[in-house]
Amino acid sequence: MFLAIENVLCPAEVAAIRAEAAEMTFDDGRVTAGRFAQQVKANAQAAPSPELEAVQAKVQAALMAHPVFASAARPRAMTRLILSRYRAGQTYGLHVDDALMQGVRTDLSFTLFLSDPDSYDGGALEIEEPLETRAIRLPAGSLILYPSTTLHRVSPVTRGERLAVVGWVQSWIRSPGQREVLFDLDRAVQQVHAQDGKTALFDTLTKTRSNLLRMWAEG
Known part of the structure; x- marks a missing residue:
């Protein structure tokens, strides 16, 4: 199931996180990529700091x-969130997310967009499906939730800055169909x-x- 969830963060919360991110140090994003994904990953992510921990806690x-997120994901565990940044020329080529991260089985992946789509060009999250490729660019504060089993990429940013929080969920319900x-x-x-x-x-439905x-x- 692919699900776009609007208004996970309000505009004031998004603006506050962007302001905090502007003061953070960012490292090479390849440090958290798997062996083969490192070859196609070219972005940056916020380095560990108390400020990043505050953002992670706020978003989580x-x-x-x-x-809606709770109902769709049924989260049992979640990886540590990553604050990622793409600037002009940066991209993340086609890859599949690691099945296990930080001791968590990755059932679902998500991207929470923090940049207004008018403020940058490119940077779409492109998810491969048998019949088509979905290209996703959502308003700031909105999130896309999708299966971690998919091949996906982030297309090159050609203008501006794409800031987002990404993470992975292990669900109480392992089967996508059952979820x-x-x-x-x-x-x-x-x-x-x-x-x-x-x-x-109503009683019958809740019992079921x-x-x-x-x-x-x-x-």
Whole structure:
């Protein structure tokens, strides 16, 4: 499942992170790439610092509190977040994310865009699919969530600066198909409650969702 989630961060939060990033030191992004991905990775990422830790904590808290992200990802664990930066001429060639990072199985990948798309050219997240390649550039504060199993790239930036937070999730629900069923059930539960309140149908749907979670969640 590919999912664009709007307004994970509000404009003021995005502006504050960009201001903080402007004061940070950035290192060569290849230090966190796998053996073969290093050959095609040319970007920068924020070096460890108390300021970066504050940004990481702020973003992770926003993600965990966002109902759509929580419903779609069912996060059990998350890697340490990376604040990445691409400037003119920088890119990240075609690659697949490592299956294990920092002891976390990577089920889902995400990019949280921090730069307004009008402020830079290029820099699309391009995800390979059997029938087409998706090219994604979202508004600042919005996030794309997608399977870590996919081949993807970041096209070369030709103007401006592309700033983003990237990370990976290990889900309580390993199967993508099962995660999608539960995501659809969440939306159905919300819609039924909004329309009719706590009805017999609402109770049946919540019972079904809970029992599927018991069946599918990894202990």
